[in-house]
Amino acid sequence: MHARFDSPRAPARKYPLMPRILVVDDDGFLAALIAKALEGYEVTVARDGGEALHAAEHHAVLDLIITDYLMPEMTATSCSAGSASAGPT
DSSP: OEEEOOSSSOOOOSSTTOOEEEEEOSOHHHHHHHHHHTBTBEEEEESSHHHHHHHHHHOSOOSEEEEOSBOSSOBHHHHHHHHHHHSOO
16 A cells, blocks of 8 residues: 655554655656555655655655656656655755
């Protein structure tokens, strides 16, 4: 099951070794389809680069980011660069 990122602090992992995946796509149908295919993993869905950066700031670990390349606010390259710098230090 996937969860949209809305909370100020993401909950602790359900299972310590379960990979945490961030799916970023402005197409809600495609994002939901990808999240469904990843059922069994901890999946967070972001609808744009800003939401993705917000999620990256609040997750202790993101094991994988799957992103659309062309989004309205920023490209995947900008989003990935921001995610890397937004993560915990």
